[in-house]
Amino acid sequence: MDVGVTDSPAGRPTAERADARELSFDAWVEARVAALLRFAYLVTGSQHAAEDAVQTALTRACERWSRVRRTADPDVYVRRMVVNAHVSGWRRAGRRELSVAEVRDTATPADTTEGFVNADAVWRVCTGLPRQQRAAVVLRFYEDLDDVEIATILGCSRVTVRSHVHRALTALRAELERQEHADD
16 A cells, blocks of 8 residues: 655655554554664664564554554654663663674775775764663764654653763764774
């Protein structure tokens, strides 16, 4: 079923989108699942964790679809559910990350562009950020949301959002500088 939905580069529906209040859950999911998976991947840092978070959020959204679709913006509501599902899963499982003495990178091909290398370096540094800071940075710079929207999704104040973004950017700059000096 074609619902007339296309995504903008930021993953949000364009103006030609049919109103979510008129869509069935299946039609809405079909139109939004790719953007939700991209968002979840950037928040979680793992394809597997992203798929789990989206599946959990969509299961809960399906159960409550009559209420969810009446909200001002179902996309924001479900994105918040994705963040909550990830945090809940992380809390349940505890920290099961294993530390290793050395991370071995595979050699990159000679034709790799500098932009790809820089993006990869930034992503690696982002994975080291605390969850809330990483989510705030993803929502700000990938999803292109403002402080109010980010605060709604993360369930915190606008001031806290600005603090998360500021601290994350400070940490990113410091780590990238450290890496540049290490390469010299």
